[in-house]
Amino acid sequence: MPLGGLILLTSFAYLGILFGIAYYGDKRADAGRSIIANPYIYALSMAVYATSWTFYGSVGRAAASGVGFLPIYLGPTLMAALWWLVLRKMIRISKANRITSIADFIAARYGKSSLLGGLVTVIAVIGVIPYIALQLKAVSSSFVILLQYPAVVMPPKGQPVDLLQDTALYVALLLAAFTILFGTRHLDATERHEGMVAAVAFESLVKLLAFVAVGVFVTFGLYGGVGDLFQRAADLPNVDQLLRLGGSAGTYGSWASLIFLSMLSILFLPRQFQVSVVENVNENHVSKAIWLFPAYLLAINVFVLPIAFAGLMQFPAGQVDADTFVLTLPMAHGRGALALFVFIGGLSAATGMVIVETIALSTMICNDLVMPLLLRWKALALVTRKNLPRWLVGIRRGAIVILMMLGYAYYRIAGEAYALVAIGLVSFAAVAQFAPAMLGGMYWRHGTRGGALAGLTLGFALWAYTLLLPSFAKSGWLPIVFIEQGPFGIALLKPLALFGLTDLDDISHSMFWSMLFNVGGYVAVSLLGGQGLRDHAQALRFVDVFKHATRSASPWRGSASVQEVIALVGRFLGAQRAEQAFAAHAAQRGLESASALPPDADLVHFAENLLAGAIGTSSARVMLASVLKEEPLGMDEVLNILDEASQVIAYSHKLEQKSRQLEQASAELRAANERLKELDRLKDDFISTVTHELRTPLTSIRAFSEILHDDPRLELGKRAEFIQIIVKESERLTRLINQVLDLSKLESGSAEWHPSELDLKLVIADAVSTTSQVLLEHGAVLSLELPAQVPTVRADRDRLMQVLLNLISNAVKFCDRASGHITIGLQVLPHALRVDVRDNGAGIAPAQQEIIFEKFRQVGDTLTAKPQGTGLGLPISRRIVAHFGGRLWVESALGRGSTFSFTVPLEPR
Amino acid sequence: MAHRAVRAQQLVALFVLGWLLFSYPLLSLFNIGGVVAGVPVLYAYLFGVWIALIVALILIVERRGD
Numbered sequence: 001m002p003l004g005g006l007i008l009l010t011s012f013a014y015l016g017i018l019f020g021i022a023y024y025g026d027k028r029a030d031a032g033r034s035i036i037a038n039p040y041i042y043a044l045s046m047a048v049y050a051t052s053w054t055f056y057g058s059v060g061r062a063a064a065s066g067v068g069f070l071p072i073y074l075g076p077t078l079m080a081a082l083w084w085l086v087l088r089k090m091i092r093i094s095k096a097n098r099i100t101s102i103a104d105f106i107a108a109r110y111g112k113s114s115l116l117g118g119l120v121t122v123i124a125v126i127g128v129i130p131y132i133a134l135q136l137k138a139v140s141s142s143f144v145i146l147l148q149y150p151a152v153v154m155p156p157k158g159q160p161v162d163l164l165q166d167t168a169l170y171v172a173l174l175l176a177a178f179t180i181l182f183g184t185r186h187l188d189a190t191e192r193h194e195g196m197v198a199a200v201a202f203e204s205l206v207k208l209l210a211f212v213a214v215g216v217f218v219t220f221g222l223y224g225g226v227g228d229l230f231q232r233a234a235d236l237p238n239v240d241q242l243l244r245l246g247g248s249a250g251t252y253g254s255w256a257s258l259i260f261l262s263m264l265s266i267l268f269l270p271r272q273f274q275v276s277v278v279e280n281v282n283e284n285h286v287s288k289a290i291w292l293f294p295a296y297l298l299a300i301n302v303f304v305l306p307i308a309f310a311g312l313m314q315f316p317a318g319q320v321d322a323d324t325f326v327l328t329l330p331m332a333h334g335r336g337a338l339a340l341f342v343f344i345g346g347l348s349a350a351t352g353m354v355i356v357e358t359i360a361l362s363t364m365i366c367n368d369l370v371m372p373l374l375l376r377w378k379a380l381a382l383v384t385r386k387n388l389p390r391w392l393v394g395i396r397r398g399a400i401v402i403l404m405m406l407g408y409a410y411y412r413i414a415g416e417a418y419a420l421v422a423i424g425l426v427s428f429a430a431v432a433q434f435a436p437a438m439l440g441g442m443y444w445r446h447g448t449r450g451g452a453l454a455g456l457t458l459g460f461a462l463w464a465y466t467l468l469l470p471s472f473a474k475s476g477w478l479p480i481v482f483i484e485q486g487p488f489g490i491a492l493l494k495p496l497a498l499f500g501l502t503d504l505d506d507i508s509h510s511m512f513w514s515m516l517f518n519v520g521g522y523v524a525v526s527l528l529g530g531q532g533l534r535d536h537a538q539a540l541r542f543v544d545v546f547k548h549a550t551r552s553a554s555p556w557r558g559s560a561s562v563q564e565v566i567a568l569v570g571r572f573l574g575a576q577r578a579e580q581a582f583a584a585h586a587a588q589r590g591l592e593s594a595s596a597l598p599p600d601a602d603l604v605h606f607a608e609n610l611l612a613g614a615i616g617t618s619s620a621r622v623m624l625a626s627v628l629k630e631e632p633l634g635m636d637e638v639l640n641i642l643d644e645a646s647q648v649i650a651y652s653h654k655l656e657q658k659s660r661q662l663e664q665a666s667a668e669l670r671a672a673n674e675r676l677k678e679l680d681r682l683k684d685d686f687i688s689t690v691t692h693e694l695r696t697p698l699t700s701i702r703a704f705s706e707i708l709h710d711d712p713r714l715e716l717g718k719r720a721e722f723i724q725i726i727v728k729e730s731e732r733l734t735r736l737i738n739q740v741l742d743l744s745k746l747e748s749g750s751a752e753w754h755p756s757e758l759d760l761k762l763v764i765a766d767a768v769s770t771t772s773q774v775l776l777e778h779g780a781v782l783s784l785e786l787p788a789q790v791p792t793v794r795a796d797r798d799r800l801m802q803v804l805l806n807l808i809s810n811a812v813k814f815c816d817r818a819s820g821h822i823t824i825g826l827q828v829l830p831h832a833l834r835v836d837v838r839d840n841g842a843g844i845a846p847a848q849q850e851i852i853f854e855k856f857r858q859v860g861d862t863l864t865a866k867p868q869g870t871g872l873g874l875p876i877s878r879r880i881v882a883h884f885g886g887r888l889w890v891e892s893a894l895g896r897g898s899t900f901s902f903t904v905p906l907e908p909r
Numbered sequence: 910m911a912h913r914a915v916r917a918q919q920l921v922a923l924f925v926l927g928w929l930l931f932s933y934p935l936l937s938l939f940n941i942g943g944v945v946a947g948v949p950v951l952y953a954y955l956f957g958v959w960i961a962l963i964v965a966l967i968l969i970v971e972r973r974g975d
Contacts, residue, residue, distance in 0.1 A: 070955055074931050077962060081924035084917055084970075227947025243949040245940050252933035259931060290920070291966035298959055305952060 004147055007343065014344050015178060018351070021202050022182055022195030029194035036197045037281040039288030044201035045275045046289055047208070047296045049076060049266060051131075051353035052138035053424040054300065055207055055346050060323035062308035066242030071255055072424075073301050075262030077294040083286050086267065087276060089442055091283045093545045098612040101360055102273045102434060103368040106456075108617040109441035109542050110449035111535035117368030117618045119453065120434065123460050124270050125361055125403070126468070127430025132357060132407030134423045135350040136175075140168035142327055142346050149336060152328045154321055168411055175354050176404040183359035184396045193359065197279045200356060203348035208300050210345025214326050215303025217338060218310045222329075226306060233309040242309075257508040261425070264432040270360035271353060278360075354404075362399035367616025370395050375622050388571045392614060413475065425507050426467050433459035433514060436522045444526075445539040451526030459518025466510035470495050562597050565607045568623065572614045581610055686855055689871070693736055697729040739872040743855070746879040753883070757792045758800065760833055760904065764824060767804035771812070778812050780820030790828055793904045799880045800904070803888075806873040807837040807900050814841040814898070832886060832903040839899075844892040852890070853878050877902075919969045923962065930958045 028035045036042070054072075061069040079086075090105070099105045103124065107117030144155045144167060182196045223229040233239055245255060266272055280286075311325030320328055327346070330338040371392075436459070437452040473483045473495075486494040496506055498513050531539070562582075570578035582594035585606050589597070597603050604624060611620035704722040708714065714722075745751040768782060775782055811822045816839075825836040844852065855875045874888075881888040885905045892898035929935055939954035946953070 067951055067955060071931075074955070074959065077959060078924055078927045078931070081920045081927065081962075081966060084920050225947075230944065230947055230949060240942060244942065244951055245936070252936065255936070256932050259928075287970045290970050291963055294959070294963050294966065298956070298963060302956070 003149060007143065007146060007340065010340060010344065011347060014347065015351070018199045018202065019178075019181065022199040025195035025198035026193075027195075029192075034194055034281060036194050036201070036279075039285040040292065041198065041201045042276075042280065042285040043289040043292035043296065044204040045197045045279065046272065046293050047204035047300075048200050048271055048275055048352045048356050049269070049293075050204070050207065050297070050300055050349060051424075052135050052142075052346050052350040053131075055211060055349040056138055056142070056323050056326055057424065058301065058304045059308045059311065059325045060321070062242075062304050063312055063322035063325065067245065067305070068255075069304060070301065071258035072262045073297045075259040076266040076297060078259065079263040079266050080290050080294050083290050086439075086442070088283050088286050089545060090267075090273075090277050090438075091280050091286070093442065093542050094277050095280075095283075096545060097541070097617060098609040100278055100367060100613060100616060101364045102268060102270055102438070103364040104612070104616045104618075105273075106434065106437050106441065106452060107368060108612075109538055110437075110447075110452045111532050111538055112618045112621040113449050113453075114368070114372040114618040114622065116437075116449060116452055116456070117364075117616065118372065119456055119460075120437075121361075121364040121368045123430060123433060123456065124364060125406075126464075127427050127433075128270060128357060128361060129403070129406050129410050130423045130471075131427040132354055132403065133411035135354050136168045136172050136407055136411045139171045139347060139350045140166070142324070142343055143167050143171075145324055145327055146331070146339060146343050149331055149339060150334055152315075152320060152332050154319075154324070166412070169408060172404045172408040175351060176358075176401050178351065179355045179358050179400050179404070180397050182355050183362070183400070184393050192279055194279075196355060196359065197275065200275065200352045203352040204296070207345040207348040207352075208296065210341050210348070211300055211326065212303065213338060214330060214342055215307060217335065218329055219303060219306045222310060222314075222333065223306075229306050229309060233313060236309070236312055239309075251505075253503075254505045254508045257504075257511050258425075261428050261432055261507065261511060264435045265428040268431045268434040268438060269357075269428075270364065270431070271356040274356050274360040274363075354407075358400045358403050361403055362396045363616075365399040365403075366392060366395045367619055370399075371615050371619040372622060375619055389574055389614075392572065413477070423471075426471060429467055429507060429510055429514065430460075430463055432511065433463055433518055436515075436519045440522055440526075441539070441542055443543060445536075445543040446526055446531065447522065447539065448526045448529055448531045449535050450529040451522045451524075454525040455518045455520075455522030458521040459514045462514035462517050463510060466495050466498060466513055467506065470506070562595060562603065565603060566594060569607050569610050572611055572623075578610070582606075682855075689855070690740055693871075694733065697733040697736070701726050701729045701733070736872075739876060743872055743876050743879070746876065746883075753796045753799070755794050755796050758795055758797055759790065759792055760800075760826060760835070761786055761790055763797060763800050764804060764826065764835070767801055767808060768824070770801075771805060771808045774809065774812055775822075778815075778820060780812055780815050780822055782808075782822045782824065785823060785825040787826060787828060790826060790833060791906055793833060793884075793906060795884050795904055796880075799883075803877040803880050803902065804835070804837075806877050807902075810873065810900070811837050811839040811841075811898075815839040816841055829903065831907070832905045834901060834903045836899050836901045838897060840897040843894045843896050844890065844898050845894055846892075849890050849892060853888075916969060916972075920966075923965055923969065927958070927962050931955075 025035055036045070058069045058072075093099065094105060097108050099108055103117045103120035106120050107113050110116050141155055145153070182199065183193055219226055219229055223232065236242075245252065276289075307325055307329065308322065311320070311322060311329055314329060314332060315325075327339060327342050330336075330342060433456060436455050437447070440447040441452070469478060470483050472478045473480055483494065483496055485491065492499055496509065498509070501509060501512070504512060566578055566582050567575075569581070573581070579594065582597065585603075586592070586594045586597050589602075591597060608617075608620045608624055611623055615623070704726050708719065708722055742751070764784070764786070768784070808822070808824070812820070815822055819840075821840045823836070823838040825834075825838070827834045827836075853874050855872060878888045881902045881904070886903040888900070888902040890898055890900050939951050941950055943950050944953075
C-alpha cells in the first residue's frame with residue numbers, strides 16, 4: 001500500500017471512530033442517559049484549549065525561547081483556581097438565560113442588544129480566523145512531511161502551490177464536512193452537542209497520549225532520562241539563554257502579560273466558552289475540573305523542553321523547522337508507527353479545535369448576526385414560514401463552510417509569514433477584548449450597554465491597529481513603511497510603538513493599549529451615561545444570579561394567547577417539540593395542559609428562553625416583541641418592580657405606618673373606654689349621691705313627724721319648732737329636686753329660655769337686695785364696684801339671677817366668719833361683660849378648683865363635715881353661663897379668698 | 910454554605926500565591942544557572958510550583974464535607 005494511502009486510511013478510520021463516538025453520545029443523550037455527565041469528560045473536553053499550536057508549536061517556541069512557552073499554560077492553571085467563583089457564575093447565568101455563545105452572553109447582559117451581539121460576533125470571527133488557519137497549516141504540513149517518510153524533508157517555502165494540489169484546501173473541506181456532521185446533524189437547532197463533547201474529550205486523550213509517547217521515546221529511548229538529556233544539552237550553543245529568562249525569553253513584563261493574556265483566553269475563547277459553559281451538564285463538575293485541567297496541561301508540557309533540546313541536538317541547525325520536532329524525531333529514527341500516531345495526535349488537536357470553534361462561531365453568526373437582520377427584514381416575513389428549523393440549520397452550515405474557507409484564505413495568503421505561536425497570540429489578544437464587558441457585566445451592575453459598546457469598539461480598534469494591521473504589513477498586504485515609519489510618516493502612530501512606547505514586545509504593547517482603552521471606555525461611558533430599563537433589569541439578573549434562586553416575575557404587559565406563543569416557538573423548534581416543552585412547563589406549574597397556562601409574564605419568559613436556546617437571546621427578544629404587541633412599560637412601574645429592595649422597604653414602611661395607626665387607634669379606644677367607665681362611675685355616684693341627698697331631709701321630716709304623731713301632749717313651743725324644721729327640710733327637699741330636674745333639663749337641652757335685653761347692673765342690684773337678709777344673718781359686708789354705664793346684654797333674666805344668687809350665697813357661706821366681706825365687680829371688656837364675686841374666705845386649693853364645678857362635689861371632706869349646699873349650684877351656673885356663650889371660672893389661693901368670675905358676651909349667640 | 914464560602918476564599922488565596930510565585934521578583938530568585946538533580950533550576954522551580962499548586966487545588970476541592 002502506498003504511504004499516502006495508508007496515512008489517509010488511518011486518518012479516515014480515526015475520524016470514523018470519532019464520528020461513532022459522537023453518534024453514540026447523541027443517541028445516549030436522546031435516551032436521557034448522558035455519557036458526558038461526569039467531571040472527567042468535562043475536564044477533558046476543556047483540554048480543547050491545547051490545539052495543534054500546543055501540540056507542534058510549544059516545542060517550536062521552546063526551541064526559540066526556552067521556558068518562554070510556559071506562561072500560556074501557567075495562566076490557565078492560575079485561572080482554574082478562580083473558576084469556582086467566575087466560571088460557575090458564568091454557567092449559572094447562562095443556564096438561567098439559555099445563553100448559547102459568548103456574543104449571546106454579552107448581548108443578553110446589556111439589555112439583549114442586537115448591536116452588541118453583532119459586534120462581539122464580528123470581533124470573534126476576525127480574531128479567531130487566523131487561529132483556524134493555523135490548524136489547517138499544521139495538519140497539511142504535518143501530512144506533507146509524513147508523506148516523505150523515512151526521509152525528513154521540510155516542505156518548500158515561498159513557492160506557490162497550485163490550488164487543486166494544496167493539501168490544506170482538502171483538509172479545510174474535510175473539516176467543514178466533518179464539523180457539519182458533528183455540530184448540525186440534527187434538524188432541530190438545539191444549543192448543546194453531547195456527541196461532539198464526547199468526541200472532543202476522546203481527542204484530548206489521544207493527543208495527550210501521542211505527545212507523551214514521543215516525550216518518553218525521546219527522553220528514555222534516545223537519551224538516558226531527563227538528567228542525561230539536560231547534561232548533553234548543556235553543550236548546545238546559547239543553551240543558557242533557553243534556560244533562563246531575560247535574554248531571548250523576554251522581560252518579566254512580557255512573561256506576566258502572557259500569563260494574564262492566557263488567563264483571559266481560557267475563559268473567553270469562543271471554543272472554551274462553548275465546552276466549559278454551554279456544554280456544561282452540571283455546574284458541580286467545575287470543582288473537579290479545577291485541578292484536572294491544570295494537571296492535563298502539566299502532563300502535556302512536561303516533555304516540551306526535552307523534545308525541543310533533543311531536536312536541536314539531533315538535527316543540524318536551521319535544517320528542520322522546530323515546530324515539526326514532535327513528528328520528525330520519530331521519523332528520523334525510523335519509528336513509523338509512532339510517527340503515524342503523532343500525526344493522528346496532531347490531527348486530534350487540530351480537528352477538536354476547529355470543530356468546537358466553528359460550531360461556536362456559527363452559532364454566534366446565526367443567532368447574533370444573521371437572524372436579527374433577517375427578522376427585521378419585513379419583506380422576508382421569516383416568522384410566518386413553516387420550515388424555520390431548516391433555515392436555522394442551513395444558516396449554521398453555511399457559516400461553518402464560510403468560516404473554514406476564510407481560514408483557508410488566510411492560510412493561503414498569510415500563512416507563511418508568521419510562526420505558529422505568533423498567530424495564536426494574536427487571537428488570544430482579540431478575545432481578551434471581551435473580558436471587561438464580560439467580567440464587568442457579571443460583577444458590576446452599573447456597567448451599561450453604551451459602556452460595553454464603547455469599550456469593545458475601542459479595544460478592538462486598538463487591537464486591530466497594533467496587531468492585525470502589522471501582521472498584514474508583514475505579509476505584504478500593506479506597505480512595510482506603515483510599520484517602520486507610521487502612517488503618513490507620523491512616528492507617534494507607529495503601530496508597534498504607539499505614542500512612542502517601545503519597551504514592550506508586540507503582544508504586551510498591544511494588550512496594554514487595547515486594555516487601557518477598552519476598560520477606560522467601558523468604565524467612563526458606563527459612569528457618565530444612563531442605564532436603560534432593560535439593561536438595568538438584565539444587570540440585576542446577571543450580577544445577583546446567586547441571590548435570586550427563583551426568578552421573580554418579570555414586568556411584562558402585553559396581549560397574546562397561549563396558542564399564539566406556542567405556535568411562534570413551534571416555528572423555530574418544530575411544533576411537536578414546542579408542544580412537549582409547554583406541556584412539561586404546564587405540568588411543572590401544576591396545570592393539566594398547556595392550554596390552561598395563563599398568558600402572563602412567566603409564560604412569555606419561558607417562551608423567550610426556549611427561543612433563546614435556538615436563535616439567541618436578542619433574536620428571541622425581537623421575535624416575541626414583534627408578535628406579542630408588548631406594551632411599553634411605564635418608568636415608575638418598572639423601577640418599582642425591579643428594585644425589589646426599595647419595594648420591600650416601602651412595604652415595611654407601610655407596615656410600620658399601619659401598626660402606628662393601629663397603636664394610635666387602640667390608644668384612642670382605650671381612652672374612650674376609660675372615659676366611659678368614668679362616666680358610668682359618675683352616673684352611679686350621681687344616683688347614689690342624689691339618693692343620699694334626698695334621704696337626709698326625708699329622714700329628718702319623717703323623724704319629726706313621727707314625734708309629733710306619737711306624742712300629742714308635746715308642748716306648743718316644741719311643736720312649733722319641729723313643724724318649722726319639717727317645713728324647712730321640705731323646702732330644702734323641693735329645692736334639691738328642682739335643681740336636679742333643672743340640671744337634667746339643662747344637660748338634655750330641653751330647658752326653656754326667655755331672653756331679653758338686660759341691664760346687668762339692675763340684675764346685680766336685684767340679686768343683692770334678694771340676699772340682703774342672708775348677708776345680715778351672717779354679718780357679712782357687701783360692697784359693689786360698678787361702672788356708671790354698661791351696655792345691655794341679651795339673656796334670660798331669671799337664669800342670670802339664679803347664677804348671681806348662687807355665687808353670692810356661696811360667697812356668704814364661705815367668707816370669713818368674723819369679718820366677712822364680699823365684693824361684686826362689673827367690668828366692660830371689648831366683647832363681653834365680666835362679673836366678679838370676691839370673698840375673703842379660706843380660699844380653694846388649686847387641685848380642687850375644677851372639682852367644685854362637678855356635680856355634688858364640695859370643698860372639704862363631705863363625710864365628716866355637714867354639707868353646706870346641694871352641690872349642684874356651680875354645675876348649674878356653669879351650664880347657664882355657657883349657654884349664653886360666656887365662661888365661669890374661679891381664681892383662688894389658700895388663705896387669700898376666692899373670686900368667682902363669669903362673662904356674658906355683648907353679642908349673644 | 911459556610912464551607913463553600915471558605916473554599917472559595919482558599920481558592921482565591923491560592924490564586925494570589927500562584928501569581929506571586931510565577932512573577933517577578935520571586936521568579937528572579939530562581940532565574941539562575943545550574944541544575945537541581947540533573948534538571949535546570951528555573952525549569953525545576955516552575956514545574957515544582959505548578960505541581961504544588963495542583964496538589965493544593967486537589968486538597969481544597971476534594972475535601973469532603975460540603
